[in-house]
Amino acid sequence: MQTINVALIGQGFMGRSHSNAWGQVAKFFKPPIKPVMHTVFGQPEENPKAFAQNWGWQNAATNWEELVKSPQIGLVDVVTPNYMHAPVARAAIEAGKPCACEKPIAGTLADARQMAEAAKAKGVKTFVWFNYRRCPAVGMAHRLVKDGMLGEIRHVRATYLQDWADNSVPLLWRFDKGLAGSGAHGDLNAHIIDMTRFVTGQEITEVVGAIAETFIKERKTVSGTAAGGIAAGMEGGARMGKVTVDDTVLFLARFSGGAVASFEAARQATGNQNRNTFEINGTKGAVKFDFERMNELEYYDATRPRAVQGWTTIMCTHGGDHPYVANWWPDAHIIGYEHGFTNQAYDILKVLAGEEPTFPIPDFNDAYQTQRVLEAALLSADERRPVRLADVK
Numbered sequence: 001m002q003t004i005n006v007a008l009i010g011q012g013f014m015g016r017s018h019s020n021a022w023g024q025v026a027k028f029f030k031p032p033i034k035p036v037m038h039t040v041f042g043q044p045e046e047n048p049k050a051f052a053q054n055w056g057w058q059n060a061a062t063n064w065e066e067l068v069k070s071p072q073i074g075l076v077d078v079v080t081p082n083y084m085h086a087p088v089a090r091a092a093i094e095a096g097k098p099c100a101c102e103k104p105i106a107g108t109l110a111d112a113r114q115m116a117e118a119a120k121a122k123g124v125k126t127f128v129w130f131n132y133r134r135c136p137a138v139g140m141a142h143r144l145v146k147d148g149m150l151g152e153i154r155h156v157r158a159t160y161l162q163d164w165a166d167n168s169v170p171l172l173w174r175f176d177k178g179l180a181g182s183g184a185h186g187d188l189n190a191h192i193i194d195m196t197r198f199v200t201g202q203e204i205t206e207v208v209g210a211i212a213e214t215f216i217k218e219r220k221t222v223s224g225t226a227a228g229g230i231a232a233g234m235e236g237g238a239r240m241g242k243v244t245v246d247d248t249v250l251f252l253a254r255f256s257g258g259a260v261a262s263f264e265a266a267r268q269a270t271g272n273q274n275r276n277t278f279e280i281n282g283t284k285g286a287v288k289f290d291f292e293r294m295n296e297l298e299y300y301d302a303t304r305p306r307a308v309q310g311w312t313t314i315m316c317t318h319g320g321d322h323p324y325v326a327n328w329w330p331d332a333h334i335i336g337y338e339h340g341f342t343n344q345a346y347d348i349l350k351v352l353a354g355e356e357p358t359f360p361i362p363d364f365n366d367a368y369q370t371q372r373v374l375e376a377a378l379l380s381a382d383e384r385r386p387v388r389l390a391d392v393k
Helices: 012-028 048-055 064-069 082-094 109-122 136-146 184-200 337-352 364-383
Strands: 002-009 033-041 059-061 075-078 099-101 126-128 153-161 204-213 218-223 235-242 248-255 260-266 275-282 285-290 296-301 311-315
Touching (some): 048 059, 082 099, 126 337
Parallel strands (some): 002 033
Antiparallel strands (some): 153 275, 204 248, 296 311
C-alpha cells in the first residue's frame, strides 16, 4: 500500500486529537494511502520527545522550518496557536507539500486570504479541520437538505456555548488577540458558520447586526503547562494581564437562499459544556442537532398529516444509512468526539489519492469564506452597522 509521511506541527489539545486520528484511521478504515506518523514538532519546553513516544510518532523535532522542508515529509498538519497557522502553512505550500490546518484557518483575515491565494497559485491540496462536518448526524442533515426534504430554507439558528472560561482560568493564549485573533468568536462561531454553510449548501451574504463583549477584562498570567483539555492543569501566577479578545459574540445574518439566521458563541454560558447546536427550518421540514447528543439528529416532516406531525429522533448509527459509522461499531454503540477527526483523516487520505471524500472537506479557500463571515461580524459589532460580505475581502 502507498504511504505518506505526516509531520504534525504543534502539540496540546489538538495535537492529541490529530495524533489519535492518524493512529486510528488505517485500523478502522481502508484508506487508499496509509499515513505514517513520522515527526511531531514542539517547543523544547513542551518535551516533544515525550509527546512522540506517548502518541506513536517516530521522531520529534524542535525546528518546524526544517521539518516542513524535509523531503521525507509528504503531508504537513498544523495544530499550533492561530497566529502560527499562516507562516507554517505558507512554508509547506512553498515546499509543494499538501497542508492540513486547524480552524480557524488563521488569526486574521489577511493571513487567511494569503494562505488561500498561495495554495491556489501553487496548486497544492489543502484541508481545514472543521471536524463537526464529519459527525454522522451532521452529514445526515446535509443529505436531507440536499435531497429537498426540508424544502425552501427559511430560518437558521446556531449556537456554540461553553462555560469553562470563568475567573479561575489564567491568561491562556486563547485570551490574547495577538496569538488567537479573536476569542469565542473565532474558536466557536467559526464551527457553526462552517456547519450551517455545509448543511444548507448556501453562503452568508450579510451580517445585519452583531454584539461582542468581554466580561473578564483581566486574568492572572499563566504558571505551569496544560495537563489536558483546554485549560486543565493551568494555574495563574501573581501578576495580572489584559484580556484582548471577546468572551461572546452574537450576530444576525442572511443566507444566499433567502433564509435569516442567528449565531451565538460564548465561553461563559453556565450550564453548557460543549453545546454546539443548529436548527434549520424549511417549508417542508426541519432538523435540529446538539453535539452534546452527537449521535442523534432531530427531524420534523411537515409533509405528513397534521395529526401525526412531530419531531423524530434519529439515532445516526446505522452503517447502511448513515455516513462513516459502518467503519465503527454496531447500531447504537455510539461514537464520540475523537471519531470526527478520524473520519476526516480518512477523507483527507482519499482526496490525496485522487478520490472523492465522503463529504466535501473545506480547503483554504472554503475556510477563507468562513473567515470573511467572522470578520464581517466583528466589523458589525465594532461599527454598529450591517456589513455586506461582498465588501469584506
